[in-house]
Amino acid sequence: MLNFNEINIQEVIVHHIGSRPEEEGVQLSNDPIQLNDDLTSELLKKYFLSSFKPGELYHLANDEDINLNAVYTLVSDIFSDPARFTEQSKELANHLYEKSVHPKIKSGELYAAYLTNCFIEGETVDAIGLFKSESKETFLKVQAKGKNFTISHDDGVNVNKLDKGCLIFNMEQDKGYLLAIVDNINKAAEAQYWRDSFLAVKPRKDEYHQTKSYLDMCKTFVLDQVPKEFETTRADQADFLNKSATYFKKNQDFTFDEFANQVIKQPAVIESFKGYKKQYEAANDIEIDDEFMISAPAVKKQSKVFKSVIKLDKNFHIYVHGNREYIVKGFDEKTGMHYYQLYFKKEE
Numbered sequence: 001m002l003n004f005n006e007i008n009i010q011e012v013i014v015h016h017i018g019s020r021p022e023e024e025g026v027q028l029s030n031d032p033i034q035l036n037d038d039l040t041s042e043l044l045k046k047y048f049l050s051s052f053k054p055g056e057l058y059h060l061a062n063d064e065d066i067n068l069n070a071v072y073t074l075v076s077d078i079f080s081d082p083a084r085f086t087e088q089s090k091e092l093a094n095h096l097y098e099k100s101v102h103p104k105i106k107s108g109e110l111y112a113a114y115l116t117n118c119f120i121e122g123e124t125v126d127a128i129g130l131f132k133s134e135s136k137e138t139f140l141k142v143q144a145k146g147k148n149f150t151i152s153h154d155d156g157v158n159v160n161k162l163d164k165g166c167l168i169f170n171m172e173q174d175k176g177y178l179l180a181i182v183d184n185i186n187k188a189a190e191a192q193y194w195r196d197s198f199l200a201v202k203p204r205k206d207e208y209h210q211t212k213s214y215l216d217m218c219k220t221f222v223l224d225q226v227p228k229e230f231e232t233t234r235a236d237q238a239d240f241l242n243k244s245a246t247y248f249k250k251n252q253d254f255t256f257d258e259f260a261n262q263v264i265k266q267p268a269v270i271e272s273f274k275g276y277k278k279q280y281e282a283a284n285d286i287e288i289d290d291e292f293m294i295s296a297p298a299v300k301k302q303s304k305v306f307k308s309v310i311k312l313d314k315n316f317h318i319y320v321h322g323n324r325e326y327i328v329k330g331f332d333e334k335t336g337m338h339y340y341q342l343y344f345k346k347e348e
Contacts, residue, residue: 003119004049009041011085012113015093019107020100028090047159048131051182054297056208058201059176066176069200070095075128079170085114099197108134120169131165133157164194211298213288217280218244225276235327248299256290
């Protein structure tokens, strides 16, 4: 649970990160920004924090030794001695520049902030916030001049739109600290440098990660693996997805045996699912338990992309919410086309 209501910005410093492919370099600040009024502080808090929602949490990671993760080492120095904040923020800026190798990565400002009074999972801890602005917006400035008005324009950052950010909480240090991440642009795989190259994180193995991973696995199993092994229709696939989603929505705990009996049911498909789970874990370098607490926020988020839709050419989409027996697929010899019959009691 994240609660940012009482967070204080102890220090904040801004560095400019140029385009590395164009060898623009970095422009480093020597001193933190002086926040002289409450409104600016509140706007900064809104800009830094409002994009963070309950969701997946991460740990900084390195396959060989966590101390080889540059961000881990630098933030550890700051947490140990906050007086080194400015010095180590410069190193973080240089590290980000070195990892910004893709030509689509935009230049922008890196904000580093030392935050206090962060309440998360029942604890109040300090945190280091790293935020990058890559997009600017043009706005008009209307000013009174005598009995008239003048209009000019300027470019700036929209405080409602954080491009990239992370909060590194001073807890679970032995596991790589606890992180929350925002990445609203450059979602293409080749441009996910913020999470993968700069921070180098792995998902924290908790109920959110377990729930999200299981739902993802169910979806790929139904859409990719089942048609290869079994005679199935899109209506059957939609029914499987609906039953999976319903199970996760109605239960607080997941157990594989119960899920298999209630959702999968057919012994051959259950065995296929067990085999697919092993392949999925190996391919994604994760381990999914057979029993775990179900995360309601993860179920809610996955439900947005867990839609059961049958697409028929470019003419029709059928959204299936349940009652598989009311959908019948057939083939019309006269037209040489497939069809679906939908049974219902009333039209709403």
